[in-house]
Amino acid sequence: MHCIFLLLHPRAPSLRIHPLQVRNFLHESLYSPSDGYFSTHPTIGSMPTPLEFATYRNQADYLRKVQEAYVVLQSRWLTPVEIFKPHYGRAIARWALNHWGVTGAGKEERGGCAAAAQDLPPLFVYEIGGGTGTMALDFLDYVREFCPKVYATCRYTCVEISPLLAEAQAERVGKAHGSRFQVCVGDATVRSTWKEDSADPCLILAFEVLDNLPHDKVVWSSDGKENERSEDVVHEEGVGSRSCKATAFRNPPPSTQPPTYSCGKHAFKGELGQADSRWRQVVVEKRATGRATEGSVVLSEKTVPITDPLTLRCLTAHESLKAPSRRKSSFIASLLHGILGPPPVEPVWLPTGALQLMDTLCAVRPNHTLLAADFDELPDVVVPGVHAPLVASTERGKTLDHATYLLPPGTADIFFPTNFELLGKLYRQAAARGQGGGEARALKSAEFMKEWAEEGATAVADGYQPLTEDYTNTSVLVGTCRARA
Numbered sequence: 171m172h173c174i175f176l177l178l179h180p181r182a183p184s185l186r187i188h189p190l191q192v193r194n195f196l197h198e199s200l201y202s203p204s205d206g207y208f209s210t211h212p213t214i215g216s217m218p219t220p221l222e223f224a225t226y227r228n229q230a231d232y233l234r235k236v237q238e239a240y241v242v243l244q245s246r247w248l249t250p251v252e253i254f255k256p257h258y259g260r261a262i263a264r265w266a267l268n269h270w271g272v273t274g275a276g277k278e279e280r281g282g283c284a285a286a287a288q289d290l291p292p293l294f295v296y297e298i299g300g301g302t303g304t305m306a307l308d309f310l311d312y313v314r315e316f317c318p319k320v321y322a323t324c325r326y327t328c329v330e331i332s333p334l335l336a337e338a339q340a341e342r343v344g345k346a347h348g349s350r351f352q353v354c355v356g357d358a359t360v361r362s363t364w365k366e367d368s369a370d371p372c373l374i375l376a377f378e379v380l381d382n383l384p385h386d387k388v389v390w391s392s393d394g395k396e397n398e399r400s401e402d403v404v405h406e407e408g409v410g411s412r413s414c415k416a417t418a419f420r421n422p423p424p425s426t427q428p429p430t431y432s433c434g435k436h437a438f439k440g441e442l443g444q445a446d447s448r449w450r451q452v453v454v455e456k457r458a459t460g461r462a463t464e465g466s467v468v469l470s471e472k473t474v475p476i477t478d479p480l481t482l483r484c485l486t487a488h489e490s491l492k493a494p495s496r497r498k499s500s501f502i503a504s505l506l507h508g509i510l511g512p513p514p515v516e517p518v519w520l521p522t523g524a525l526q527l528m529d530t531l532c533a534v535r536p537n538h539t540l541l542a543a544d545f546d547e548l549p550d551v552v553v554p555g556v557h558a559p560l561v562a563s564t565e566r567g568k569t570l571d572h573a574t575y576l577l578p579p580g581t582a583d584i585f586f587p588t589n590f591e592l593l594g595k596l597y598r599q600a601a602a603r604g605q606g607g608g609e610a611r612a613l614k615s616a617e618f619m620k621e622w623a624e625e626g627a628t629a630v631a632d633g634y635q636p637l638t639e640d641y642t643n644t645s646v647l648v649g650t651c652r653a654r655a
Contacts, residue, residue: 189453191478193384193522196575196584200382201331201357205579208332208382215243216302220255226630229639240564247564247583249378250543250615250644251305254628254637259308261623262541266295266309266373267317268622269539292323294372296535298358298527299379300328303339310347326351329358359383359527364534369653372535376542380593381585383523386481387452387555389473390515449485451476452517454576469576484520487595517555519586524593528600528649532608536653540597543615547643548587559586590645601651610649618646 190198200207217239226232236253251258271290293313300306306326314321326347330336336355343351356363450473457468476482531538548560552573561572563582572582590612601608616638628637 189455189472189474192387192452192454195454196384197523199575199577199579199581200384200584202579207580207583209334210580214301214335215239215248215252216304217248217252217255221253223628223630223636228630228632229634229636232630232634232636249301250641251301251377255304256308256311257623257627257637259305260312261619262305262375263309263312265541265618265622266293267313267320269373270320272317272320290320291371292325293320294370295324295326295375296372297326297328297375297377299376299382300330300339300353301335303328303342305375305377306339306343306351307346310343310350314347321350324350328353329363330355331357359523359530361530361534364530367534367536369537371537372539374531374535374538374540376540378544380521380524380542380544380588382583383521383527383586385519385557385559385586386478386484386522387517387519388449388476388481388485389452389517391448391450391473446489447475449476450474451478451481471576478522480522480525481520483599484522484525484592484596485518487592487599488518488520491592491595517558519555519557519559521557521586521588521593521596524588525596525600528597529603532600532603532651536606536651538651540647540649540651542647542649543618543644544588545585545643546588546590546645548585549643557587557589559584588645590647593647594649597647597649601649606652606654608649608651610647612645612647615641615644615646
């Protein structure tokens, strides 16, 4: 099925531009240097001073303070790292030191773990998407104060795709921690960003990163072919009110040969994967049209056979997780299936960007432990599909939801829930490719914070603790990749 949205542009190209995979379209929408959302918006806010949780009477009082901060920050988002600073970063530092083998980690006296750190290797930390630098600052402050011997050899690197945020991180954290902090500007999913491979043990942190990694979209076709019916929908914001800067997406014509995805010495053919062939990949077409105001541009969806290796791997893993429930279908469901036919199959959004990131991490830093925290569920999503994104912008502290991702570049944040069971399966798969294997486990963020956060640090007067009682729709993945011996 086609879904078409009309966008206005004063000098639209007359050419029909080659189809883009959805993840490439999303990457342009979010990360294009000229007009991507994260390149043109001050998207992440920072609290000028930490919240004084002990002075708030109850949950309502705390939420009122957070909302006041949003109004002041206007269009900026506040992440848990920012809302709970410095306590969130300190909890991550405690976990990191404990994982590194510092037996005194968590003892709240200066230098309390110094003796335990005598024979440990240097602590190398990489944070993907460091935001305003708050996590790095709070992490390094804690290590310097409570474990100076580890701090003496610690190196913390932010891998940041946004030059604006990279500059802010370098200024803010570099001023406090000098040579122990550095910023690498680039896309963490791209191997060349990492400059060179290293087998040194390290920690990799990713907070609210997975949700903004591009996804691919697949739809079910009962006969495995493109549906001939189409639907034209006018994107109301684009008519007479919003200009869309023309972007000539540099994408080659579709090839008759399956593409290959390169990771290190290995290339995985597009035909691998056991997903049902009736699934089809959605691509986005951009073209000029004369049906409406002169100079308008249409974005449309169409489907093609799946040949992309990342999509195939994600879809195969997704289908394998669903298999047991299919076998347990009820008698009534089977009867209805026979009478009414099969129920409609929703589109599925697949975390191909996350898989690409994990492939890269396991190749360039094969001895790492990954700690990634993100949303496992998002409320009030209106975009259709399994694991569909929330497409939202903010205005004067209020969130505005959009019904489609087919928007002018830079219009909105597009973020996805993470299926942590699927993510763990994909991580183990990535770790096993050419390496010594790996492990992954997921847990709720509250469980993680109850173990590693300072007890009572974010409690309000009536005992409510937002660090563990809010954000109930977030989880943590802890993954370990081991290099081949």
